[in-house]
Structure formats: C-alpha cells, structure tokens
Amino acid sequence: MAESFFDRVYKNKTQHTPDVLSCLANLSNDEVFTPPEVVNQMLDLLPQELFQDPNTTFLDPACKTGVFLREIAKRLLVGLEDKIPDLQVRIDHIFHKQLYGIAITELTSLLSRRSLYCSKYPNGPYSITHFDDAEGNIRYRRINHTWVNGKCKYCGVSKKTALGNENRKTELETHAYEWIHTDNPERLLNMKFDVIISNPPYQLDDGGNGASAKPIYHRFIEQAKKLNPRYLTMIIPARWYAGGKGLDNFRKSMLDDGQISHLVDYVNAKDCFPGISIGGGVCYFLRTKGYSGRCHYTNIHDGHTSTAIRRLNEYEVFIRYNEAISIIEKVKEQNEKCFACHVGARNPYGLSSSFRGEKETGEIALYSSEGISYIKKSQVIQGYDTINKYKVMISKVTAEHAGEPDKDGMLGVLSTTKRLEPNEVCTDSYLIAYASDSLTEVNNCIEYMKTKFFRFLLLQAVSSINLSKDKFIFVPDQDYNVVWNDKKLYKKYHLSKSEIDFIENMIKTKSGGDN
Structure with a gap:
C-alpha cells in the first residue's frame, strides 16, 4: 500500500533523514530550541491516557519551533485511532479542538505552523488541516512593553535596551512576550487547558552593568499557574535552585509547592541541549494538580543517573545531588x-x-x-x-x-x-x-x-x-x-x-x- 502524506510527514520512518527540529535544537541562541527527544521525555511523564481522550486540551504559551505541539499531535493521532477511525477527521479534530499555541515572535509563529500544519499558512492549499484564517490555533500578537520608570513593569527590560536608538525600525520584534505581558493570561484564549507545556525564553537584557540579564522564565510558570491546568510541565534553567536576581520568591514557591510530582535535573545543559552552554544546567518538572507528597527527583550528570523520592524544601536551597544529602x-x-x-x-x-x-x-x-x-x-x-x-x-x-x-x-x-x-x-x-x-x-x-x-x-x-x-x-x-x-x-x-x-x-x- 502506498505511503500516505501523514506517514511521510509525521511518522519519520526514514532513519537517515535528520529531523529539522533536531538540527535547530543544536543551534546556539538566546531562545533555546528543544530537541524532539527531550520533548518526548517530558511527555512521558504525563498520564498516557491523556492522548486517548478527544477532550484533552494542550497549550504551549511560548512556541518557537512548534515541536511540543507536533510531538503531542503524533501521540494523539495514534491514541485516538479507535475513537476517530477516519484519519482526516481525526487530524481535523486534534488540530482544531485540542492543540493551541502562543508564539513568541512572528518568525516562530510561522515556523510553528509549518511544523504542526505542514504549512506556515493553515488556510492555504498545503496545510494538512484547513482553517479559515492564516493563524490557525497558533496565535501571535505584536505586544508593546509597558514602561514604568524606564523599565517594563512585566518583564523588567529597560526602555533604553528594548528601543535602542531613535533610528530603530518600528517593525522589529519587541520581545514583549504576550503570555507574560498581561495581568490576566486566562483571557488570551478564554478557555481551560488540561496540559500547559513549554520551553520559555530564559532571560532578557535588563540594562544593567555589563552583560546584565534578567531571568524571565519563571514569569511564564507563574502565569501558567493562574490557569490552574491539570498538568504543567516546562523546561527551564536550574539556577532557581539557589535563587538570586529576582528568583528568591520563585525558588521558595517551587520548593514549597507540594504539587510538583516530578523533577528531572541536568547538571550539564549539554546533556540536554547538545552544543549549548547554560550556567547551572537545566531541568524540567511536572506539576500535577491535586498531587500532595514527595517529588520523584532525577539527577543526571556525567552519564550517571540518580533518582530519589524527596521533599524539595528539605533545605533553604535545593540539593541537586541525591548522594550529597547524607554527607x-x-x-x-x-x-x-x-x-x-x-x-x-x-x-x-x-x-x-x-x-x-x-x-x-x-x-x-x-x-x-x-x-x-x-x-x-x-x-x-x-x-x-x-x-x-x-x-x-x-x-x-x-x-x-x-x-x-x-x-x-x-x-x-x-x-x-x-x-x-x-x-x-x-x-x-x-x-x-x-x-x-x-x-x-x-x-x-x-x-x-x-x-x-x-x-x-x-x-x-x-x-x-x-x-x-x-x-x-x-x-x-x-x-x-x-x-x-x-x-x-x-x-x-x-x-x-x-x-x-x-x-x-x-x-x-x-x-x-x-x-
């Protein structure tokens, strides 16, 4: 039987053909792209019955390549086969009713739509599902910063840094990410989500001395919590373990949050993001609504993996090596x-x-x-x-x-x-x-x-x-x-x-x- 278009695009059967999103994940950039294998490790933490439920909804509030939504789509296409046997009907249902994203730039909105719909314009002839507009379910709005005393009240970037000189072109990206530049993120899409999953931008130049940068990834998490999803999972720098530079309150809230059921920690970020250096490493977590108990914590360093069930707030700062606790x-x-x-x-x-x-x-x-x-x-x-x-x-x-x-x-x-x-x-x-x-x-x-x-x-x-x-x-x-x-x-x-x-x-x- 001839291979379908879906098979060619989504099943990646050809072993020697590199995944373009894997290639992008190897590029060094302020906004780190996530390798598909890491996305799937994060998805493996979720209850897999979510992918067999036609009513489960997913949101990525910081779309860059669309890899999270694409990998979720793969699982839903398999998991819903018995409930929605017709492939095109199943595709239409998943992409219209279950998957949503908010892009961080206009370019990433196009890239994300291309990854998910196989066309940067989902109302065009090449999209595997048809929308009536060019946006589909991946939203992008160009947002301006809100200045208070020379700094944005939402992300902390300085006006001088964001705007540069007076000759700066007005059509350039503002990097005022929509998800964190509002007091009410729940109003952006006006719906509830079962799963919020993302790899948010990590920091912005805050206009301080030298190469001073202000972390912003924690703001994406704080906004996501306002929607009270059943599951929240994000991959972020691990620097929050010891707080500092605007992260002390966030550290305390994370360590004291009894709903974090899983935390996976990479001491060396290159073990997660090949070729990219991130001071302090990276981690991803799963916050499970209604969960109460100790966290399943996994530490990965130098090819060694150690897992323990621990309380995250045992100490004022988080001890990332399980073997260090007894010492x-x-x-x-x-x-x-x-x-x-x-x-x-x-x-x-x-x-x-x-x-x-x-x-x-x-x-x-x-x-x-x-x-x-x-x-x-x-x-x-x-x-x-x-x-x-x-x-x-x-x-x-x-x-x-x-x-x-x-x-x-x-x-x-x-x-x-x-x-x-x-x-x-x-x-x-x-x-x-x-x-x-x-x-x-x-x-x-x-x-x-x-x-x-x-x-x-x-x-x-x-x-x-x-x-x-x-x-x-x-x-x-x-x-x-x-x-x-x-x-x-x-x-x-x-x-x-x-x-x-x-x-x-x-x-x-x-x-x-x-x-």
Whole structure:
C-alpha cells in the first residue's frame, strides 16, 4: 500500500533523514530550541491516557519551533485511532479542538505552523488541516512593553535596551512576550487547558552593568499557574535552585509547592541541549494538580543517573545531588559554625572589576583580572578592617564555565585561591573568603579550601558560575591552627566509603601553592 502524506510527514520512518527540529535544537541562541527527544521525555511523564481522550486540551504559551505541539499531535493521532477511525477527521479534530499555541515572535509563529500544519499558512492549499484564517490555533500578537520608570513593569527590560536608538525600525520584534505581558493570561484564549507545556525564553537584557540579564522564565510558570491546568510541565534553567536576581520568591514557591510530582535535573545543559552552554544546567518538572507528597527527583550528570523520592524544601536551597544529602546531614550533626560567617560581601573594597591602578609601586597593591597595579590607600572605599590583615582571595566565578565538568567528568569549583598580604586588596572580580592577623591561620584556611571536602560542600549551593557569601552555607568552619586535609575531614565527619568515593570521583585534586 502506498505511503500516505501523514506517514511521510509525521511518522519519520526514514532513519537517515535528520529531523529539522533536531538540527535547530543544536543551534546556539538566546531562545533555546528543544530537541524532539527531550520533548518526548517530558511527555512521558504525563498520564498516557491523556492522548486517548478527544477532550484533552494542550497549550504551549511560548512556541518557537512548534515541536511540543507536533510531538503531542503524533501521540494523539495514534491514541485516538479507535475513537476517530477516519484519519482526516481525526487530524481535523486534534488540530482544531485540542492543540493551541502562543508564539513568541512572528518568525516562530510561522515556523510553528509549518511544523504542526505542514504549512506556515493553515488556510492555504498545503496545510494538512484547513482553517479559515492564516493563524490557525497558533496565535501571535505584536505586544508593546509597558514602561514604568524606564523599565517594563512585566518583564523588567529597560526602555533604553528594548528601543535602542531613535533610528530603530518600528517593525522589529519587541520581545514583549504576550503570555507574560498581561495581568490576566486566562483571557488570551478564554478557555481551560488540561496540559500547559513549554520551553520559555530564559532571560532578557535588563540594562544593567555589563552583560546584565534578567531571568524571565519563571514569569511564564507563574502565569501558567493562574490557569490552574491539570498538568504543567516546562523546561527551564536550574539556577532557581539557589535563587538570586529576582528568583528568591520563585525558588521558595517551587520548593514549597507540594504539587510538583516530578523533577528531572541536568547538571550539564549539554546533556540536554547538545552544543549549548547554560550556567547551572537545566531541568524540567511536572506539576500535577491535586498531587500532595514527595517529588520523584532525577539527577543526571556525567552519564550517571540518580533518582530519589524527596521533599524539595528539605533545605533553604535545593540539593541537586541525591548522594550529597547524607554527607550534609553528617556535617550538620556536629553543630558547627558555617564558613559563610567569614566570607565578605561582594566588591570587598568598593573597587569595580574594571578599576585599575598605576603600574609603579604605591601604598596599596591592587589585584585585578589583569594582574597587579598600585593605588593610594585613600582610593579604597570600604573594607578597611581587613586591609592590614592576611587574607584569602578567591575568584567571584567558579572554575567551570556554565558548571560543565572537564573531559573526565571532574569539577574544580574554586578558581583562584590566593593569599593576600597586609596592604594588598582586590577589585570586584574577587571575594575575600577569610581574613586574620595570623599568617598560620590564613595558610591553614587555604589548605582547607583546597580540600575536595570543602569544594564538594560549596558545590551543593552553587547553581550558576557566580560565587557569593550565601553559597558557603553547607561548609563547616574549622580550627585554623590545625592543618586540614581530606583524610582528616572524612574521619571527623564519619563519611562512609561510598560517600568518600562520590566526593573523590566528582571533585578535582587542587594543586599546592597559590592558584
């Protein structure tokens, strides 16, 4: 029997023909495209009877390639075969009554319609189902930002960044995504949805210093919750685990939300999105209406998969490695102070990362990302209490770009760890982790910080490339009149062989000397 048009388009029987959406998913872009295999992993979390029900409705509120709706359509076409035997009638019912999308740009609306309807114009002759208009069920509206004191009240983008100069063409995309630029998203389509599923845009330039960007993915989730769907699933950056930059309230709401039944975590985003680096990795979750209980949590790193049933709010920040829980508990049993009490705030001496001194000798030596220069003592703006002490200086960013391990799957965590002498300071590129009048204490503190034990516990609160005082909350303080090494620490905290092996196989050995 001759192969039908549906077979050729939707069943992808030809193995050697690459899926165009798989190819797009490998492109680096601010708005990351989702590989079809990842979409199907997310769909596998849903009750599969949803795809056998002709009344189930699905919405993607941030359509880019249309891959979510396309993969749902494939399942519905199979699942409804007994209920709607006629293929064309089944196609018409699914595409008209069950699948809906809101595109993020005009281009993605065309791409999504092409993926779903096999034509960017579903009222044209090439669409596999006919609509009376060129939009079908994939909506796109060009929305303007709402400015309050120079920033959009919905997404936080600055007016200057969004509009640019006065010669900017008015027909260019505003990136004011319709789903999050309204107080009442339920009014956009005026209907209830059983499933809301998406990979939303992750961030927008907020007009801050340098390459400052404001996360916006959490706003898509918050809007989706307003519709109270039976199931909500999205794939997003995992940086929310530790909060920060507008995410603290979102983190708390996610960790305290007892309706999240599943959470799948990729430490290295490249394991999910090949070729794309996303600091802190990515995750996807399933929120199930009416569910109450612990979450089925799966962590994936370096080819290793670990699953546990846990409460997400066990700690203030989310612990992504299941194997780390028992280690943290053993440390807590000692009731010791936290190392974070020593770590200073960012910009320890009030000198920006771009600040530079003079090359010739001066009163104070200044460490910056470009090396040593010299400044007058009067140029130091703050941190006077540590200027005349010995200090431990660490880089403000981790050793790994985007939290990605090396080729052996190992992590260094700390980058620069250096002793500063009295009358030596640093720019905002660094943090002061410890300060003392005692050279012995500072040297011993550095040795402690180089241990795998220290860096492993630091890692548990790190969900981006940036370090700050709060990231040291799981690291215990020590007596720095003592020289510490991993063997002593493992013994002190009664770690088992499996716990020691987990640390040893994850954290790199840090070489001696300042580095």
